[in-house]
Amino acid sequence: MASHPILGLIYIINSLRKQGVDTRALLQRHGLDLDHLALDARIDRSLELRLLCELAQELREPSIGLSIGNGFGFAGYGPFSLLLLTCDTAQEVIHCGLRYQQLTYLFSELSFQAGDKISALTLSTLPLAEPARRLMIDMQMAGIYKMIRDIQTNLNMDLYAIQVDLPYPKPAEAQLYEQFYGCPVQFDASLARFWMRNEHLQLRLPSGDRSANALYRRQCDQLLLGLQQEQASGNSADQVRAHLNLFTAGFPAAREVAAALGFSERTLRHQLRTQGTSFRRILEELRFARARQLLESSQLSVEAIAGQLGYAESAAFIHAFQRWSGCTPALYRRQQQQGPVPAAE
Structure with a gap:
């Protein structure tokens, strides 16, 4: 940490x-x-x-x-x-x-x-x-x-x-x-x-x-060495999740997150690998959670939600959401409005 x-x-x-x-x-x-x-x-x-x-x-x-x-x-x-x-x-x-x-x-x-x-x-x-x-x-x-x-x-x-x-x-x-x-x-x-x-x-x-x-x-x-040892022993994945959760319109790149947490990008990516994950995987998890929240609780269009999640084009967001949930964002929203749906795989 x-x-x-x-x-x-x-x-x-x-x-x-x-x-x-x-x-x-x-x-x-x-x-x-x-x-x-x-x-x-x-x-x-x-x-x-x-x-x-x-x-x-x-x-x-x-x-x-x-x-x-x-x-x-x-x-x-x-x-x-x-x-x-x-x-x-x-x-x-x-x-x-x-x-x-x-x-x-x-x-x-x-x-x-x-x-x-x-x-x-x-x-x-x-x-x-x-x-x-x-x-x-x-x-x-x-x-x-x-x-x-x-x-x-x-x-x-x-x-x-x-x-x-x-x-x-x-x-x-x-x-x-x-x-x-x-x-x-x-x-x-x-x-x-x-x-x-x-x-x-x-x-x-x-x-x-x-x-x-x-x-x-x-x-x-000696103080600097102690900080480096502290960083190496911490749970970088949780720190990355906590930092990315600060953002409401798009997400920073791995290099920017690493700098904010006091790491080099190379060190951060290495630590995430040793913890069985990656920056891309954490980012996708957060995007999926944020997308579900916005689709369920807001009236924002799919295009607007795509923009908030940092996608340049709504088509890329729709493709990613289908990969995550097995359905399109529009269908997911309709299903939530109609009642509970089976959990996505």
């Missing part, structure tokens, strides 16, 4: 409490009481993501992700934060951050795009439905920016972004984003990115310490 430190969720809930958001009912639905959790506990990433997607539906402030991301404490990253502070240069901070990003609270993958004069720190985006997609982008981007600001504050450095790109339409409260990031913000971008001048990345950290850095690197390596 892939997991996160529970401290990340505590930061999120505490930020929302400061904003006057009552999260008790939501947490209780998932059997959680943060006031009685051990601070060193861990939470399954798929459960945490499911909780945040439900939370996004209840929030009324569209830009609240900025406040949430700003609530993550730098010291809460443990040895990882000390590793960053003992690097020699800002560029080494970036590379260490990428190598050990599984030790953070991120759900998406960070990457670095080097350029001649400017470079970009890029955050991949999860294929979630709105408003969860924007909440996750804002929360993670603001959390990354908060970490950069904390390093700058601790070390009195001039490290900042010259532009921030966000991959969703310009909102009415766009000015809040420029005020928060302290630089121009480009909306409707293809990717979520921080643009930085290469000269800033060459800045040397006054706290650079090779011996201490080697010590914290070994500690981070």
Whole structure:
């Protein structure tokens, strides 16, 4: 199982409490009481993501992700934060951050795009439905920016972004984003990115310490190894099912699910094989269950249901449904309206 430190969720809930958001009912639905959790506990990433997607539906402030991301404490990253502070240069901070990003609270993958004069720190985006997609982008981007600001504050450095790109339409409260990031913000971008001048990345950290850095690197390596062993021993099939159940309009690809759960696609597919299943089989099981639900409880057309399930053409959906159930979607709907039918083989 892939997991996160529970401290990340505590930061999120505490930020929302400061904003006057009552999260008790939501947490209780998932059997959680943060006031009685051990601070060193861990939470399954798929459960945490499911909780945040439900939370996004209840929030009324569209830009609240900025406040949430700003609530993550730098010291809460443990040895990882000390590793960053003992690097020699800002560029080494970036590379260490990428190598050990599984030790953070991120759900998406960070990457670095080097350029001649400017470079970009890029955050991949999860294929979630709105408003969860924007909440996750804002929360993670603001959390990354908060970490950069904390390093700058601790070390009195001039490290900042010259532009921030966000991959969703310009909102009415766009000015809040420029005020928060302290630089121009480009909306409707293809990717979520921080643009930085290469000269800033060459800045040397006054706290650079090779011996201490080697010590914290070994500690981070041990933590990373523990996470990898945890992932290898978990039930990946259940995690994949839980993650796919988050989506109401189409499903993400195996590569996207693997990234969300903290695996490589190759590792995820291997683990599913060892558990006697595959990503395709799990996806078909969920599509069949979702199709039956929509045919029984909605008035959506077969074409609309096909679209919700991620089929480009209704003919492909009809063929798949016949293979699953032995009848067409239209016939299945009529039979359900008329009364019980024998179970499909």
